[in-house]
Amino acid sequence: MSDFRQAFIEFSIDRNVLCFGEFKTKAGRMSPYFFNAGLFNDGESLRKLGQFYAKAIVAAALPFDMLFGPAYKGIPLVSTIAIALAEMGHNYPFCFNRKEAKDHGEGGALVGAPLAGRVLIVDDVISAGTSVGESVQLIHASGATPGGVVIALDRMERGSGQLSAVQEVKKTHDIPVTSIVDLNSLINYLQDRSDLAQNLHAVEQYREQYGVA
Numbered sequence: 001m002s003d004f005r006q007a008f009i010e011f012s013i014d015r016n017v018l019c020f021g022e023f024k025t026k027a028g029r030m031s032p033y034f035f036n037a038g039l040f041n042d043g044e045s046l047r048k049l050g051q052f053y054a055k056a057i058v059a060a061a062l063p064f065d066m067l068f069g070p071a072y073k074g075i076p077l078v079s080t081i082a083i084a085l086a087e088m089g090h091n092y093p094f095c096f097n098r099k100e101a102k103d104h105g106e107g108g109a110l111v112g113a114p115l116a117g118r119v120l121i122v123d124d125v126i127s128a129g130t131s132v133g134e135s136v137q138l139i140h141a142s143g144a145t146p147g148g149v150v151i152a153l154d155r156m157e158r159g160s161g162q163l164s165a166v167q168e169v170k171k172t173h174d175i176p177v178t179s180i181v182d183l184n185s186l187i188n189y190l191q192d193r194s195d196l197a198q199n200l201h202a203v204e205q206y207r208e209q210y211g212v213a
Contacts, residue, residue, distance in 0.1 A: 002059065004052060004056070004059075004180075005056075005180060005181050006185075006189055007052075008052045008152075008180050008181055009181055009185065009189045010189075011045075011048060012035065015040060015045055017035060017036055017037060017040060018033065018034070018035050018186075019034045019036075020032060020196070020199040020202075020203075021034070026127060027159075029157075032199065032202035032205075032206050033186070033199070033206075035125065035152070035153050037049075037073070037124035037125070037152055037153075038073070038124075047080060049077075049152075050077075050079075050080030050081045050083060050084035051084045052152075052180050053077070053080075053081045053084065053122065054081055054084035054087075054088055054090075056150060056178060056179065056180040057081070057085065057120070057150055057178070058085075058088065058090070060176075062120060062147065062148045062150075062176060062178065063147065064092075064118045064119065064147040064148060065092070065093075065116065065117030065119070065147070066092050066093045066094060066095065066113060066115070066116065066117060066118075066119055066120070067081060067085075067092055067094040067095070067119070067120050067122055068094070068095050068096065068097075068115065068119045068120065068121050068122070068135060068139065069094065069095075069096040069121075069122050069123075070096070070097060070131050070132075070134065070135045071096060071097050071098060071099050072099070073124050074096060074123055074131075075096045077122050077123070077124065078094045078095075078096055078122050079094065079096075081094075081122055082094040093112070093113030094112050094113060095110055095113050095114070095115055095119075096110070097109050097110050097111070098110075098111065109138075110138075110142070114142070115138070115139055115142035115143070116142075116143070116144050117144060117145065117147075118144075118145050118146075118147030119139045119144050119145065119146055119147050120147050120149070121135045121139075121146065121148070121149045121150070122149075122150050123149065123150075123151050124151060124152050124153075125151055125152060125154075125155070126149070126151055126154075126165045126166050126169055126177070128159070128165060129172065132149055132169050132173065133169075133172070133173070136173050136175075147175065148175050148176040148177065148178065149169060149177045150178050150180075151177065151178075151179045151180075152179065152180050152181070153179060153180070153181055154177070154179040154181075154182035154183065155183055156182050156183040156184065156207070156211055156212055157183070157206075158210055158211070162212070163212065164212045166179075167212060183203075183211065186203065187200065187203055187207065190203060
């Protein structure tokens with residue numbers, strides 16, 4: 001596992017973004033872990049989060065021309081990622097949308113650089129793919145091309161069928177999806193933590209029951 005991926009897991013645990021226990025998912029499953037990116041809620045944690053995203057984007061070597069953050073969670077994400085990439089020497093324009101179009105001033109539903117070229121969508125997780133689908137439609141409507149999606153965590157578990165939410169997005173929209181970490185990364189991390197052995201067993205059981213390849 002890349003050093004930055006391990007560091008991201010440790011960072012998430014330290015900020016109580018990644019917790020272990022028993023948590024009920026939207027699908028009604030009892031998950032042994034929970035990830036809440038909304039708890040990256042101060043300036044320092046947001047700065048570091050943007051750096052982790054930037055490292056994952058560079059490591060994935062995805063070809064893109066600009067960044068797009070879907071409202072609302074994607075707005076601070078796309079901003080901090082753009083700054084982090086610029087600090088690494090990769091300066092990209094970025095854009096985000098409003099939930100409701102503005103009918104005065106500059107008007108419209110988009111804020112930032114015009115959507116153009118290959119657009120990389122940024123989000124925290126993909127649960128049902130709804131946000132990605134809306135972003136893809138908006139990007140196409142602007143004459144641009146969806147270039148991929150980057151998220152913080154890929155849970156790698158089945159949705160309503162045999163595919164995961166991430167796999168559904170890849171299949172439906174024919175675009176790559178990359179993440180800072182995934183379930184395999186988490187399990188690899190837990191295997192090196194003897195103090196978290198009980199959590200390792202629970203997460204491995206959960207993957208065996210609900211996981212995808």
